[in-house]
Amino acid sequence: MQLKGENIGFRYDNGPWILQDMNFSIESGEVVGIMGSSGCGKTTLGRILAGYEDPQVGKVTLNGEALPKRTYNPVQLVFQHPEKAVNGRWHMKNTLQEGWDPQDEILEALGIEKAWLKRWPNELSGGELQRFCVARALGSKTKFLIADEMTTMLDAITQAQIWHVVRDVARKQDIGLVVISHEEHLIKRLCDRVVKL
Ligand SMILES: Nc1ncnc2c1ncn2[C@@H]1O[C@H](COP(=O)(O)OP(=O)(O)OP(=O)(O)O)[C@@H](O)[C@H]1O
Numbered sequence: 001m002q003l004k005g006e007n008i009g010f011r012y013d014n015g016p017w018i019l020q021d022m023n024f025s026i027e028s029g030e031v032v033g034i035m036g037s038s039g040c041g042k043t044t045l046g047r048i049l050a051g052y053e054d055p056q057v058g059k060v061t062l063n064g065e066a067l068p069k070r071t072y073n074p075v076q077l078v079f080q081h082p083e084k085a086v087n088g089r090w091h092m093k094n095t096l097q098e099g100w101d102p103q104d105e106i107l108e109a110l111g112i113e114k115a116w117l118k119r120w121p122n123e124l125s126g127g128e129l130q131r132f133c134v135a136r137a138l139g140s141k142t143k144f145l146i147a148d149e150m151t152t153m154l155d156a157i158t159q160a161q162i163w164h165v166v167r168d169v170a171r172k173q174d175i176g177l178v179v180i181s182h183e184e185h186l187i188k189r190l191c192d193r194v195v196k197l
Helices: 042-049 092-096 104-109 114-118 126-137 156-173 184-190
Strands: 002-010 019-027 031-035 057-062 075-078 144-148 176-180 193-196
Touching: 002 042, 019 042, 019 057, 019 176, 031 042, 031 184, 042 075, 042 144, 042 176, 075 126, 092 114, 092 126, 104 156, 126 156, 144 156, 156 176, 156 184, 176 184
Parallel strands: 031 176, 031 193, 075 144, 144 176
Antiparallel strands: 002 019, 002 057
16 A cells, blocks of 8 residues: 655645645555754644645655545554644544544553553653554554654653554554654654654
């Protein structure tokens, strides 16, 4: 399976072009890094690849087809701010089960405690909340995962724990990973190849 962005051109409203004639592709099971200076458009590209933004020029396809808009999105996005990615009025159990019902094995590997399932998002730390966002994104229908500064706010041990689980699940389910990060050592350690914006 292939996720592809072809000749992407994008700008916000009538502002300057953030991306021009950008080409990007990733195959199932691949781990591809995206690096570039602050403000160059990495997050914007990630959002376009996951179908959150439509480019004004070019297109994004999954095996040659447009991304589905009404069913489960096979291109999942986990970004830096988990508190913005969950519904504050849902218990964590409901948030977790929004896309699928993760097995206990994954929850344990990510260090998600059973008692946290009954809490509200504001009763968890940012790092605890991010573990839920990661678990939620790893459903069996996920084909590509875009990790946009996914572990930037976490300490080194938690960061390693989360990446260990994500890579393990990605390998088993043949998920392609797009890793957007400022951290060169992380990109070098994880990725098969790197795209510089
Ligand atoms: N909603 C928006 N409306 C207008 N401009 C925006 C919007 N979101 C981002 N931008 C602008 O688009 C440009 C690219 O932003 P983006 O967040 O994609 O960059 P980035 O490479 O991910 O940056 P960083 O590494 O600092 O997170 C920036 O100049 C930013 O100010």
